[in-house]
Amino acid sequence: MKVTINDIAKAANVAKSTVSKVLNDAPSISEATKAKVRAVMREMNYEPSSLATRLAKQKGYNVGLVIDLSRKSDFLNASFYDIIGGVESVIGPLDYELTIGNIEHVGRERFVSRFVLGRKVDGLIMDNSILTLELARELNELNFPYISIGEIPGVAPLCWVDINNRRGAAMLASHLFARGYRNPAFIGGERGDPMFEARVAGFRDALAAAESARDWANEPGFKPQERAAAAGALREQEIKAAARQKEKAAEAGPFMASGTVLPGYANEANGRRLMRELLALPSVPDAIICMSNLVAFGALEELREQGVSIPDEMGVATFDNRPLAPFTTPPLTCLDMDTFALGAAAGEMLMAQINGLETAPSGRHRWVEPELVVRRSTEKKAT
Amino acid sequence: MKVTINDIAKAANVAKSTVSKVLNDAPSISEATKAKVRAVMREMNYEPSSLATRLAKQKGYNVGLVIDLSRKSDFLNASFYDIIGGVESVIGPLDYELTIGNIEHVGRERFVSRFVLGRKVDGLIMDNSILTLELARELNELNFPYISIGEIPGVAPLCWVDINNRRGAAMLASHLFARGYRNPAFIGGERGDPMFEARVAGFRDALAAAESARDWANEPGFKPQERAAAAGALREQEIKAAARQKEKAAEAGPFMASGTVLPGYANEANGRRLMRELLALPSVPDAIICMSNLVAFGALEELREQGVSIPDEMGVATFDNRPLAPFTTPPLTCLDMDTFALGAAAGEMLMAQINGLETAPSGRHRWVEPELVVRRSTEKKAT
DNA sequence: TTGAAAGCGATACCAT
DNA sequence: ATGGTATCGCTTTCAA
Numbered sequence: 001m002k003v004t005i006n007d008i009a010k011a012a013n014v015a016k017s018t019v020s021k022v023l024n025d026a027p028s029i030s031e032a033t034k035a036k037v038r039a040v041m042r043e044m045n046y047e048p049s050s051l052a053t054r055l056a057k058q059k060g061y062n063v064g065l066v067i068d069l070s071r072k073s074d075f076l077n078a079s080f081y082d083i084i085g086g087v088e089s090v091i092g093p094l095d096y097e098l099t100i101g102n103i104e105h106v107g108r109e110r111f112v113s114r115f116v117l118g119r120k121v122d123g124l125i126m127d128n129s130i131l132t133l134e135l136a137r138e139l140n141e142l143n144f145p146y147i148s149i150g151e152i153p154g155v156a157p158l159c160w161v162d163i164n165n166r167r168g169a170a171m172l173a174s175h176l177f178a179r180g181y182r183n184p185a186f187i188g189g190e191r192g193d194p195m196f197e198a199r200v201a202g203f204r205d206a207l208a209a210a211e212s213a214r215d216w217a218n219e220p221g222f223k224p225q226e227r228a229a230a231a232g233a234l235r236e237q238e239i240k241a242a243a244r245q246k247e248k249a250a251e252a253g254p255f256m257a258s259g260t261v262l263p264g265y266a267n268e269a270n271g272r273r274l275m276r277e278l279l280a281l282p283s284v285p286d287a288i289i290c291m292s293n294l295v296a297f298g299a300l301e302e303l304r305e306q307g308v309s310i311p312d313e314m315g316v317a318t319f320d321n322r323p324l325a326p327f328t329t330p331p332l333t334c335l336d337m338d339t340f341a342l343g344a345a346a347g348e349m350l351m352a353q354i355n356g357l358e359t360a361p362s363g364r365h366r367w368v369e370p371e372l373v374v375r376r377s378t379e380k381k382a383t
Numbered sequence: 384m385k386v387t388i389n390d391i392a393k394a395a396n397v398a399k400s401t402v403s404k405v406l407n408d409a410p411s412i413s414e415a416t417k418a419k420v421r422a423v424m425r426e427m428n429y430e431p432s433s434l435a436t437r438l439a440k441q442k443g444y445n446v447g448l449v450i451d452l453s454r455k456s457d458f459l460n461a462s463f464y465d466i467i468g469g470v471e472s473v474i475g476p477l478d479y480e481l482t483i484g485n486i487e488h489v490g491r492e493r494f495v496s497r498f499v500l501g502r503k504v505d506g507l508i509m510d511n512s513i514l515t516l517e518l519a520r521e522l523n524e525l526n527f528p529y530i531s532i533g534e535i536p537g538v539a540p541l542c543w544v545d546i547n548n549r550r551g552a553a554m555l556a557s558h559l560f561a562r563g564y565r566n567p568a569f570i571g572g573e574r575g576d577p578m579f580e581a582r583v584a585g586f587r588d589a590l591a592a593a594e595s596a597r598d599w600a601n602e603p604g605f606k607p608q609e610r611a612a613a614a615g616a617l618r619e620q621e622i623k624a625a626a627r628q629k630e631k632a633a634e635a636g637p638f639m640a641s642g643t644v645l646p647g648y649a650n651e652a653n654g655r656r657l658m659r660e661l662l663a664l665p666s667v668p669d670a671i672i673c674m675s676n677l678v679a680f681g682a683l684e685e686l687r688e689q690g691v692s693i694p695d696e697m698g699v700a701t702f703d704n705r706p707l708a709p710f711t712t713p714p715l716t717c718l719d720m721d722t723f724a725l726g727a728a729a730g731e732m733l734m735a736q737i738n739g740l741e742t743a744p745s746g747r748h749r750w751v752e753p754e755l756v757v758r759r760s761t762e763k764k765a766t
Numbered sequence: 767t768t769g770a771a772a773g774c775g776a777t778a779c780c781a782t
Numbered sequence: 783a784t785g786g787t788a789t790c791g792c793t794t795t796c797a798a
Contacts, residue, residue, distance in 0.1 A: 002500070004791055015769040020793055030767060047500035051443065052791030055434045055774050062482075069468045078706075080464040084483060085452045092488035097503070099445075099482040100467060105475035117385070117430035120480070297710055323461075323706030327680055387775055398785040403777060413783060435775030438790050 003046045012040040023048055063091055063350055064121035066101040066111075068130045075195075075292075076127060076149075078322055079339035083149075086343020087125060094351060096122075103130050111135070116144050123350045128152050128160075128194065145353035147346045150194060151365070159353060160365045161345040165195055165319075168335045168370040169202025170209075172289050172317045175333065175372055177210050180380045181287035181315045185260040187274040187299065188291030196291065199319065200261055203289060207259045258283055266291045271298020279306060287315030287378070293324040296332055316377040330376035342368045386429045395423040406431055445480045446470070446733055447504035449494075451513045453487040458578075458675075459510060459532075461705055462722035466532075469726020470508060477734060479505075486513050494518070499527050506733045511535050511543075511577065528736035530729045533577060534748070542736060543748045544728040548578055548702075551718045551753040552585030553592075555672050555700045558716065558755055560593050563763045564670035564698045568643035570657040570682065571674030579674065582702065583644055586672060590642045641666055649674045654681020662689060670698030670761070676707040679715055699760040713759035725751045 009016035021029045022037040128150035136155040148160040176184045186203045189196030264270035290296035296318035321336040345366045392399035405420040511533035519538040531543040559567045569586045572579030647653035673679035679701035704719035728749045
């Protein structure tokens with residue numbers, strides 16, 4: 001039925017080891033025999049059994065992307081196709097395969113034994129919602145290649161990739177300041193969720209930078225670069241924004257960002273509720289950054305209902321371009337995440353680990369930088 | 384390093400064939416030895432090599448889901464996570480794995496040899512945009528198990544699953560009639576695309592049913608069921624809708640659905656353009672069915688701009704709930720597709736084929752029925 | 767440059 | 783009930 005290496009050997013009148021060498025294009029085989037054997041292979045429509053090859057080579061040529069289908073993680077969910085695409089784009093050309101593992105059916109305990117000891121895969125990629133601390137440590141102990149999507153505090157060494165959420169939040173807030181908003185708030189997301197914490201941290205980074213800008217405004221001959229550098233981890237972009245803010249601040253008078261942060265599970269209902277709370281505050285913010293598209297949508301609804309005009313009375317910016325940001329009224333300024341790049345980065349780091357390109361399995365990580373997409377929701381008229 | 388069946392055999396003082404039998408829980412082994420061997424396995428942290436098992440058993444325990452990452456198919460794209468979830472939900476418990484194959488890196492020619500002859504997978508699932516006629520025939524010839532998502536005309540036997548697009552379109556149109564709209568049009572989608580053709584066919588089904596209803600309205604003592612049955616493949620649901628339409632039609636006077644269909648690549652720009660064309664027609668439709676969320680969004684924009692009120696002057700319905708339908712202004716009546724069920728159906732049929740539960744590999748198919756979600760965009764005020 | 771034989775880690779048949 | 787051994791299809795020394 002199926003044609004094997006033996007059939008080829010017989011038909012070509014060579015040893016099967018010779019056929020194997022032809023398969024692997026060994027330099028020790030003469031071009032003549034190579035040609036002959038290849039002709040036979042083509043004629044007989046031969047394809048080596050990947051199973052046998054992998055067993056013999058003791059390599060699976062297979063990486064696992066583990067997900068938890070029972071958990072409906074909105075973010076990964078929506079960009080799953082892109083992440084897969086990214087991973088595939090780097091492992092595919094290297095002749096590796098991608099198998100999807102659902103931890104729901106395997107169970108966290110049997111998981112390691114099945115995938116790792118069972119040699120189903122040569123490496124794993126999973127996000128930090130399923131890669132627990134214990135799991136990571138177990139994998140470390142086994143010296144098994146894996147990449148985490150998102151950091152896992154307390155695990156070292158650890159290879160991970162992530163969207164730079166902190167920087168992203170800072171970009172969003174800086175943009176708001178640059179546009180003339182002076183008192184932004186942050187709504188949605190849950191305390192303890194690393195993604196939320198990172199974004200809030202970035203939000204505060206930008207607030208701090210803006211504070212500095214305000215102080216400079218009161219000093220003649222200030223040197224923004226030096227200040228900014230001293231203020232902490234600010235980059236060129238923020239520095240420029242800060243410089244612009246100085247001018248704004250000078251015209252706009254007292255600067256008083258309270259930096260309100262209102263957490264809450266990131267859905268539409270909470271977007272409405274949190275917006276309502278914000279509007280009832282003694283010092284109402286003049287702009288918001290939303291944890292997700294759904295939160296933003298809820299906020300927009302509440303604003304519309306209360307007759308608050310966007311973007312003039314309230315600027316609205318949000319994380320993620322998909323699925324709604326381009327389609328709301330008005331369209332939302334947002335941070336677009338290149339999830340394909342995220343998958344590709346994970347794939348690259350994993351392949352590096354598998355092929356031992358890393359001198360030591362040292363803890364490395366790679367950020368994927370988000371991109372600011374400016375739309376009408378933050379187009380404040382010049383005052 | 385890694386512990387194998389031999390290590391267990393030695394440690395337990397039995398033959399490795401015995402260990403193998405224990406692994407497979409063979410009835411011929413005494414409970415005593417089973418217990419003993421299992422204890423050793425546990426102690427040594429043994430897990431059989433899936434590669435070796437699969438080679439020996441000549442079964443891959445693996446199914447492939449093939450996609451074309453270079454092609455950005457909006458629909459599959461958005462529901463990819465759910466489809467995977469559906470497939471996994473049936474193959475996972477059967478201890479099968481899911482590997483994602485990207486045809487982009489493999490190439491359509493080398494594809495069969497790699498996946499099929501290379502015995503990487505025991506079966507394939509792919510949609511009919513990548514499963515060409517020749518490919519299907521080749522697989523048929525090799526007697527290789529596969530499931531197509533979407534029918535492939537001209538291939539028999541063929542196992543396929545699909546969303547019932549024709550019925551869906553009919554449901555949408557019937558809903559419009561039942562709500563009192565009398566002249567719906569269909570916009571977006573490309574001629575030749577099976578999905579488009581199916582939807583247009585369903586649209587026409589409903590038009591035909593409505594026509595009958597109009598005729599009945601002129602006859603005393605009509606029998607809707609008989610008429611409908613005679614008219615073709617109408618089901619209960621449509622029959623009832625037709626009955627209701629009869630009453631509507633009686634009040635509403637002359638019925639004149641022209642059934643305009645305006646094709647065009649399904650994006651936002653075309654949604655606008657096609658809506659504009661529709662509004663310039665001599666007999667302007669009073670409702671539209673859109674091929675996709677993007678088309679619908681474009682149409683909504685144009686309507687807003689031209690000051691046409693929704694839903695009173697124009698009813699708007701669309702295919703797909705995601706990503707926008709719940710979030711537009713007004714929210715869109717739509718057809719929600721259960722893509723998880725689609726994946727599950729594909730998985731079930733494939734497993735049936737692989738395990739030879741099908742007496743003959745006869746051409747079977749399964750429809751996944753869409754669900755109508757009614758929202759404000761079709762809430763015509765009673766006239 | 768080619769070939770023979772010993773793995774890789776399981777299964778499966780045939781003895782015992 | 784258990785053990786020995788061939789086998790799955792390919793790779794990889796080691797000789798020739």
